[in-house]
Amino acid sequence: MSNHDWPLWEIFIRSKNGLDHKHAGSLHATDAQMAIENARDVYTRRMEGVSIWVVESKYIHASNPDESSSLYDPANDKPYRHPTFYELPDELKNM
Amino acid sequence: MQIINEEKIFADKIDEEIKIEPKDWMPDQYRKTLIRQISQHAHSEIVGMLPEANWITRAPTLRRKATLIAKVQDEAGHGLYLYSAAETLNISRDEMLKQLHSGKAKYSSIFNYPTLTWADMGAIGWLVDGAAIMNQVPLCRCSYGPYARAMIRICKEESFHQRQGFEILLTLSKGSKAQKQMAQDAINRWWWPSIMMFGPNDDASPHSKQSMEWKIKRFSNDELRQKFIDVCAEQVKILGLVLPDEKLKWNEETKHYDFGEINWEEFRNVVNGNGPCNKERLEARVKAHEDGAWVRDAAAAYSEKRKSREQKAVA
Numbered sequence: 268m269s270n271h272d273w274p275l276w277e278i279f280i281r282s283k284n285g286l287d288h289k290h291a292g293s294l295h296a297t298d299a300q301m302a303i304e305n306a307r308d309v310y311t312r313r314m315e316g317v318s319i320w321v322v323e324s325k326y327i328h329a330s331n332p333d334e335s336s337s338l339y340d341p342a343n344d345k346p347y348r349h350p351t352f353y354e355l356p357d358e359l360k361n362m
Numbered sequence: 363m364q365i366i367n368e369e370k371i372f373a374d375k376i377d378e379e380i381k382i383e384p385k386d387w388m389p390d391q392y393r394k395t396l397i398r399q400i401s402q403h404a405h406s407e408i409v410g411m412l413p414e415a416n417w418i419t420r421a422p423t424l425r426r427k428a429t430l431i432a433k434v435q436d437e438a439g440h441g442l443y444l445y446s447a448a449e450t451l452n453i454s455r456d457e458m459l460k461q462l463h464s465g466k467a468k469y470s471s472i473f474n475y476p477t478l479t480w481a482d483m484g485a486i487g488w489l490v491d492g493a494a495i496m497n498q499v500p501l502c503r504c505s506y507g508p509y510a511r512a513m514i515r516i517c518k519e520e521s522f523h524q525r526q527g528f529e530i531l532l533t534l535s536k537g538s539k540a541q542k543q544m545a546q547d548a549i550n551r552w553w554w555p556s557i558m559m560f561g562p563n564d565d566a567s568p569h570s571k572q573s574m575e576w577k578i579k580r581f582s583n584d585e586l587r588q589k590f591i592d593v594c595a596e597q598v599k600i601l602g603l604v605l606p607d608e609k610l611k612w613n614e615e616t617k618h619y620d621f622g623e624i625n626w627e628e629f630r631n632v633v634n635g636n637g638p639c640n641k642e643r644l645e646a647r648v649k650a651h652e653d654g655a656w657v658r659d660a661a662a663a664y665s666e667k668r669k670s671r672e673q674k675a676v677a
Contacts, residue, residue, distance in 0.1 A: 273662070279566050292443055292446050292511075292512070292515075293446045293449070294442060294446060295455060297661050297664075297665035298665045298668060298669065300668070301661065301665065308435075308439070309443075311434075312435065312436070312439065312519075319579065321430075329385065331385070332388070347540050356405050
C-alpha cells in the first residue's frame with residue numbers, strides 16, 4: 268500500500284467544552300486511530316482542542332453549489348422569520 | 363452559453379470578495395495557477411526544514427534546542443496544511459511529492475543557501491520568516507477559500523518563528539565581540555537573498571498581473587519588498603548591527619528607504635538550480651522520503667492487522 272492509497276480524513280476540533288466541533292482541515296491516514304493521532308500533531312500543537320472528530324472524506328456528502336439558488340430558494344421570501352420584521356413601538360421594553 | 367454564465371458567476375464572486383470554494387466552477391488557468399503556487403509553497407515549508415534541522419543537535423542551550431525543534435515541527439505542519447489545500451484542486455499528494463522529488467516543482471530559492479553558523483538560525487527567523495510573513499499576511503485574504511484558511515493558521519504560528527529568530531540575534535549582539543561579528547556575518551549573507559524572496563521586479567514578473575486580477579495576490583512584489591525593507595531598516599538598529607547595503611537610506615520625499623541594486627543574475631541562477639545547496643537539498647529530501655518508506659509500510663501493515671482483528675472480534 269503506497270502513500271497515495273491512504274484515505275483522506277476531515278478533521279473537526281472542539282476548542283473547548285461547550286463549543287461545537289469545527290472543521291480544521293484534512294489529512295491522510297491509514298485508519299481512524301492514526302487520523303486522530305496525526306490530527307493531534309497537525310492541528311493541536313498549541314492546545315487548540317479538547318476533542319477531535321475524524322471522518323473519512325468519502326463519507327461527507329455535500330450540497331452542490333450549482334444548485335444553491337434552488338436549494339435555498341424556499342427561505343428567500345420569508346423575512347417574517349426574523350424578529351426585525353415586526354414593527355412595534357419604541358415604548359415596548361424587554362422584548 | 364453555460365460556460366459564459368459560469369465565467370460571469372466566477373468573476374462576480376471575485377469582484378464581490380466572495381471566496382471561491384473547491385466545488386465551485388473556476389477557470390482552468392485559475393486552478394492551475396493555484397496548484398502551482400500552493401504546491402510550491404508547501405514544498406518550501408518542507409524543504410525549509412532542512413537548513414534549520416542542521417542546527418538542532420548543536421543549539422547552544424536546551425531552550426534554544428526546544429524552540430528550534432518546535433519551529434521545524436511547525437514548518438512540517440505548514441507543509442501539511444498547504445498540501446491539503448492544494449489537494450482540494452484535484453491534484454494528489456503523491457503527484458505533488460513526485461514533482462518535488464523529480465525536480466520538476468520549484469520551492470523557495472532561499473533554502474538553497476547554506477546555514478554556516480548558529481547565528482544563521484537567528485537571521486533566518488528574523489529575515490527569512492519575516493519576508494515570508496510579509497508575503498503571507500495578504501494571502502489570508504486570497505480569493506481561494508482553502509488557501510486563505512491555511513494561511514490564517516500559518517500566519518498565527520509564524521509570528522513565534524520571527525520573534526525567536528530576532529531573540530537569537532539580539533542575544534548574540536549583546537555578547538562577545540566574536541558573537542556580535544557572527545550575527546553581523548549572518549545578516550550580511552541572508553539580507554540580499556531575503557529581499558529576493560519577494561520575486562522579480564513587477565515589470566519582470568510574468569504571473570503577477572493575472573494573480574492580482576484574480577485576487578490571489580493583493581500586493582505586487584515590489585510593494586511588499588519595499589514594506590519589508592522599511593521595517594527591517596528600523597529593526598536592525600535595535601540589534602546595533604547594519605544591513606549590508608551602502609545605498610540604504612531614508613528618503614524623506616517618498617517616506618521609504620532607498621536601497622541598492624539587487625543581483626538578479628544570482629537570483630535566476632539559484633532558481634534555475636545552480637545555488638550553493640540545490641543538489642544537496644533535493645537529495646536530502648528524496649533520501650528522507652525513501653528512508654521513511656518502511657515507516658509508511660509498517661503503518662499500513664499495522665492498520666491492516668488492526669482491521670482484521672476487529673473483523674474477527676465481530677465474527
